[in-house]
Amino acid sequence: SQTIHQWPATLVQPVGSPLSLECTVEGTSNPNLYWYRQAAGRGLQLLFYSVGIGQISSEVPQNLSASRPQDRQFILSSKKLLLSDSGFYLCAWSVQLAGGPDTQYFGPGTRLTVL
């Protein structure tokens, strides 16, 4: 069965420090991968998605970047964190089922606090 991992689970970083969040998927190949941010009490904001290695689409201009160095690995990065980068970061994967739509599955999330 497929599983998705995110780490770290929680992170507290000072303003101006770099960031690296990692997401890996097991049990599937060539998944679509997504990074979302969820601010406190708010819905999901799509940050990046990827349909293959090295293919990244950015949805929102911001202080963040994403990379996909391997088929089942998706990394969210920043060179200098801002206070506004605080939030709950969710990684998700999807695969298109025969005769049906993609279905999206989420990781456990990373709680980032920037101080």
Add this chain to the structure above:
Amino acid sequence: AQSVTQPDIHITVSEGASLELRCNYSYGATPYLFWYVQSPGQGLQLLLKYFSGDTLVQGIKGFEAEFKRSQSSFNLRKPSVHWSDAAEYFCAVGYGNQFYFGTGTSLTVIP
């Protein structure tokens, strides 16, 4: 443009009472529809999905949802709510590899 609306930001129900969470979508083609649940500090868990066939779909944890094309709705229901159902619920529309989420409905269950 595609959009998903969850008109109720917060709902409070008594344990054992029935529940209905509303979801409306704006989409030009046959929609693929999903409901997810999120417990505090956790990721989103898929409750159910609809993409064709019977318009009443059954999901996990005793939830069901009904697709009504004429009303552009995909409301989530449960006949008897349990205290463990307290969570945030998200409706979503999928098109290929693109997904559009509502802003969520927070459910409180009182004893």
